[in-house]
Amino acid sequence: MLPELFFGYYAAMIVFLSVLVITRKNPVHSVMWMLLLFFHIAGLYLFLNAEFIAAIQVIVYAGAILVLFLFVVLLLNLREELQTAKFIRSWPAGLLISGGIIVAIISALRSFVLAPQGMHTIEFIKRETHTKALGTILYTEYLFPFEIASLVLLVAIIGAIVLAKKKTRS
Amino acid sequence: MYIDLMLNIGMILLKIAVVIGVALLHVAYATYWERKVIGHMQVRLGPIEVGPHGLLQPIADGVKLFFKEDIIPANADKPLFYIAPVIFFVSTMTALSVLPFFEGFVIADINIGLLFLFAMSSLGAYGIIISGWSSNSKYAFLGGLRSASQVISYEIAMGMSLVGVMIMAGSLNLSDIVKAQQQYPTGMFAVPQFLGFFIFTVSALAETNRLPFDLPEAESELVAGYFTEYSGFRFALFFLGEYTGMLVMSSISAICFLGGWTVPQFITGWFPFLLQLPAWFWVLVFLAKVYAFMFFYYWVRATLPRYRYDQLMSIGWKMLIPLALLNIVVTAMVKILL
Numbered sequence: 001m002l003p004e005l006f007f008g009y010y011a012a013m014i015v016f017l018s019v020l021v022i023t024r025k026n027p028v029h030s031v032m033w034m035l036l037l038f039f040h041i042a043g044l045y046l047f048l049n050a051e052f053i054a055a056i057q058v059i060v061y062a063g064a065i066l067v068l069f070l071f072v073v074l075l076l077n078l079r080e081e082l083q084t085a086k087f088i089r090s091w092p093a094g095l096l097i098s099g100g101i102i103v104a105i106i107s108a109l110r111s112f113v114l115a116p117q118g119m120h121t122i123e124f125i126k127r128e129t130h131t132k133a134l135g136t137i138l139y140t141e142y143l144f145p146f147e148i149a150s151l152v153l154l155v156a157i158i159g160a161i162v163l164a165k166k167k168t169r170s
Numbered sequence: 171m172y173i174d175l176m177l178n179i180g181m182i183l184l185k186i187a188v189v190i191g192v193a194l195l196h197v198a199y200a201t202y203w204e205r206k207v208i209g210h211m212q213v214r215l216g217p218i219e220v221g222p223h224g225l226l227q228p229i230a231d232g233v234k235l236f237f238k239e240d241i242i243p244a245n246a247d248k249p250l251f252y253i254a255p256v257i258f259f260v261s262t263m264t265a266l267s268v269l270p271f272f273e274g275f276v277i278a279d280i281n282i283g284l285l286f287l288f289a290m291s292s293l294g295a296y297g298i299i300i301s302g303w304s305s306n307s308k309y310a311f312l313g314g315l316r317s318a319s320q321v322i323s324y325e326i327a328m329g330m331s332l333v334g335v336m337i338m339a340g341s342l343n344l345s346d347i348v349k350a351q352q353q354y355p356t357g358m359f360a361v362p363q364f365l366g367f368f369i370f371t372v373s374a375l376a377e378t379n380r381l382p383f384d385l386p387e388a389e390s391e392l393v394a395g396y397f398t399e400y401s402g403f404r405f406a407l408f409f410l411g412e413y414t415g416m417l418v419m420s421s422i423s424a425i426c427f428l429g430g431w432t433v434p435q436f437i438t439g440w441f442p443f444l445l446q447l448p449a450w451f452w453v454l455v456f457l458a459k460v461y462a463f464m465f466f467y468y469w470v471r472a473t474l475p476r477y478r479y480d481q482l483m484s485i486g487w488k489m490l491i492p493l494a495l496l497n498i499v500v501t502a503m504v505k506i507l508l
């Protein structure tokens with residue numbers, strides 16, 4: 001009963017906060033609701049015994065990326081931005097597409113089967129600690145995808161530096 | 171079963187009350203101690219009027235702040251203006267919950283203690299940015315922006331300086347980190363991790379907006395920085411949060427680099443009666459290390475002038491982060507080879 005209650009709370013709050021984020025007129029308020037949203041997502045990870053991911057969710061998303069969002073939002077001219085009524089006129093099309101996706105997901109849920117349990121059971125994670133289990137599997141079984149991901153990030157970092165350098169020269 | 175549960179909850183609540191009470195009292199007297207230390211370093215007396223040697227000064231300050239008028243700027247963003255000091259204060263107080271003060275005394279003994287501390291310190295940055303923005307004042311806004319970029323930059327260096335500790339201890343649990351240091355003859359990671367300790371100390375000064383990195387509150391340029399528009403108890407929350415932040419940083423340094431509540435093994439070898447002492451005695455050892463680090467904060471404040479903002483950024487990005495990366499590589503190599 002208690003796990004269902006926890007999950008229900010987090011799921012409902014995540015949906016509710018997401019709606020708040022996209023409906024606020026003031027972008028700074030949006031970002032602050034998003035901060036709360038990220039904390040709820042971290043709570044959901046904790047609920048799944050993924051403590052490392054929960055901490056990283058808060059440190060990376062709430063601590064670094066969202067602060068950059070705030071920077072961008074703060075540097076916009078809010079007073080003028082607030083006057084705009086609607087950005088896009090084609091919202092019925094968007095509603096149709098997202099409705100279609102919801103129907104597709106719900107119909108796909110019916111053929112959902114539980115996968116057979118692997119070696120990473122809750123007892124295993126509790127014994128080994130989540131950080132260690134995740135590290136072991138990332139650096140052995142999934143080393144290649146991990147390295148590709150880091151290469152992609154490296155390219156992005158170098159790209160950002162190159163772009164910033166060009167601006168200062170001209 | 172229910173009685174056990176209730177007892178557990180009662181114990182945790184009691185621990186929380188003790189930690190909050192002691193921390194707040196500590197913070198109050200940290201301000202007094204700071205004024206005394208800096209006073210004597212500058213050949214002044216410091217607070218002396220209220221009570222013997224000015225000992226009641228922090229209480230007088232607290233009462234004064236409590237009864238001050240709460241002024242809110244006319245064009246402030248009210249909800250955010252209200253919540254910003256709370257975010258700042260709560261984030262630093264929450265960090266106290268994972269700190270082990272002596273053997274077995276920690277409110278939440280979690281496996282990711284160190285990461286939790288990083289998460290809370292990054293949350294504190296929101297209090298600062300939001301207070302700067304919602305005040306609708308250019309001084310506060312500039313202070314908030316400066317603080318945000320400073321905290322983000324130095325958080326990277328601080329996190330990476332502690333990776334060396336994580337590698338050596340093989341754990342993120344703070345109690346385990348303290349116990350791991352007992353395996354080494356010097357009893358503290360500050361000796362093998364001297365580079366990490368140096369980087370951590372410098373970034374701790376920047377993370378808590380202390381001199382020589384207190385540009386967010388540089389009074390000669392920005393009045394008081396991000397909390398310019400705050401008064402009364404809201405200002406007090408920022409003040410308390412800042413000093414609790416110092417306490418947390420000093421505790422992290424004591425736990426991760428100075429051996430926490432333990433003393434090096436050769437000392438217990440010389441004085442075997444030390445091992446007979448009860449567990450709570452060791453909180454004094456822990457506090458001595460914390461106070462030493464806090465004294466260092468005051469010492470630096472009384473000694474060094476403020477840096478320029480671009481110098482601050484280049485120290486963080488061009489010196490501390492590469493040094494921290496070097497430290498990680500060397501530590502990992504040594505760990506594999508030995």
